[in-house]
Structure formats: C-alpha cells, structure tokens
Amino acid sequence: MCYKSLNYKHDRLSSADSLDKGLEFYELMSRRRSIRSFSDEKMNIKLLETAVRTAGTAPSGANKQPWRFVIVESPEIKREIRSAAEKEEKESYERRMPQSWLDDLAPLGTDWHKEFLEYAPYLIVVFKIDYLKEGTDLKKHYYVNESVGIATGILLAALHKMGLATLTHTPSPMNFLQKILDRPSNEKPYLLIPVGYPAKDAVVPDIKKKDIHEIMLVV
Numbered sequence: 001m002c003y004k005s006l007n008y009k010h011d012r013l014s015s016a017d018s019l020d021k022g023l024e025f026y027e028l029m030s031r032r033r034s035i036r037s038f039s040d041e042k043m044n045i046k047l048l049e050t051a052v053r054t055a056g057t058a059p060s061g062a063n064k065q066p067w068r069f070v071i072v073e074s075p076e077i078k079r080e081i082r083s084a085a086e087k088e089e090k091e092s093y094e095r096r097m098p099q100s101w102l103d104d105l106a107p108l109g110t111d112w113h114k115e116f117l118e119y120a121p122y123l124i125v126v127f128k129i130d131y132l133k134e135g136t137d138l139k140k141h142y143y144v145n146e147s148v149g150i151a152t153g154i155l156l157a158a159l160h161k162m163g164l165a166t167l168t169h170t171p172s173p174m175n176f177l178q179k180i181l182d183r184p185s186n187e188k189p190y191l192l193i194p195v196g197y198p199a200k201d202a203v204v205p206d207i208k209k210k211d212i213h214e215i216m217l218v219v
C-alpha cells in the first residue's frame with residue numbers, strides 16, 4: 001500500500017522574518033524551567049488536550065506514533081502515584097544511586113520527597129509503545145525512544161507556550177505507573193510530567209545552559 005501524495009503548503013518567510021521568529025521562540029524557551037513546587041490552582045483540561053494534540057504532530061519512525069499520554073486528574077490516583085514514587089525514590093536516594101549520581105543531583109536540591117505529584121492539578125504520564133498486538137501477531141515499532149522523546153519535547157514546549165509549568169520527572173524504576181494506570185503490557189512508562197502553575201514561593205536552581213560554541217559545530 002502506498003499513500004497518495006498531497007501538495008505540501010509551505011509558508012516561505014524572508015530570512016529576516018525567519019530569524020525574528022527563531023529569536024522570539026528562543027527567548028520564550030529560554031524562560032522554561034523545571035518546577036518542583038506547584039500551587040494546587042486548577043487549570044482548564046482543554047489546555048492539556050491542546051498540548052497533547054500538538055505533541056501528536058511529532059515525526060515518528062514509520063509514522064507509528066508510538067506514544068500514549070495519560071492525564072491524571074483524580075486526587076486518589078495522584079496520591080497513589082506519589083506514594084509509589086516516593087517509595088522507589090527513597091530506595092534510590094538511600095541505596096541504589098552511586099555517589100557520583102548523588103553528587104550531580106546535590107546542587108539541584110532534589111531528594112526523595114515528591115509532594116508535587118499530589119499538589120500539581122494534573123500529571124501527564126507519557127507511555128512508549130514498543131509494539132502493537134494484532135491477534136497473535138506482534139507489530140514492531142521503530143525508533144520508539146527517539147520518537148517519544150521528540151513528541152515529549154514538543155509537549156513541553158507547547159505547555160510552556162501556554163504559560164504552564166512542568167517538571168520532567170523519572171522516578172526509577174517506573175513500572176508502578178503501568179500498574180496503577182492499568183495500561184497493557186506493551187505500554188511502558190517513559191516520563192511523568194506534573195503540570196500546573198508554580199507555587200508562589202517556587203524557586204529554581206541558578207543553573208547555566210551551555211554556550212552555543214560548546215554545543216554547535218559547523219564543518
């Protein structure tokens with residue numbers, strides 16, 4: 001089967017307009033920060049639907065779109081997720097992480113307490129789908145990590161553009177999310193993203209991003 005071809009509609013910008021738009025987007029994205037202290041202020045779930053819709057425009061290996069975004073609104077489920085995440089994180093911080101990892105995390109001031117999993121109005125749990133089950137057949141997906149990573153990047157950018165705060169959280173191991181959210185065995189938890197508004201007294205570590213010369217090379 002071959003898809004029919006469509007004419008691609010391209011909005012051609014002048015070089016100056018391209019640069020203006022690029023710089024505007026850079027300024028916006030440079031103000032995104034990971035937030036670890038959320039207010040419990042409610043937000044319209046339509047905002048999340050729009051962000052997930054935007055994430056769903058991402059490119060993916062063979063267009064398999066190997067992702068699922070589960071929105072957690074229920075206070076009981078959020079509490080259950082917090083409790084399971086803190087159990088794993090306590091074990092990780094106290095026993096599983098090597099000293100070098102703890103040393104790298106120390107300046108960020110993180111520890112095993114994850115209050116934000118309860119107070120943020122929503123959690124988005126991103127799942128990656130490695131394969132589809134069709135009867136007894138398993139249909140493999142391609143470049144799943146790359147595809148879901150790109151979709152999640154677009155999701156984070158969309159949420160930030162809408163004025164919402166996020167944290168990219170990876171309690172480890174995360175398989176408790178599959179169980180709590182009752183997802184099938186081909187859906188694996190990928191990231192846990194609390195979303196909402198920052199607490200009034202939210203602070204962020206004074207980190208720096210690498211300079212352009214450190215991350216870009218022209219050959």
Ligand SMILES: Cc1cc2nc3c(=O)[nH]c(=O)nc-3n(C[C@H](O)[C@H](O)[C@H](O)COP(=O)(O)O)c2cc1C
Nearest residue numbers: 032033034035036108110167168169170171204207
């Ligand atoms: C894949 C990934 C996993 C992360 N996991 C955690 C986490 O479990 N807990 C946490 O507090 N921050 C986590 N972070 C956030 C990073 O610490 C943060 O992005 C980094 O310090 C840069 O800060 P910024 O996001 O404010 O620019 C994670 C970020 C990424 C991309």
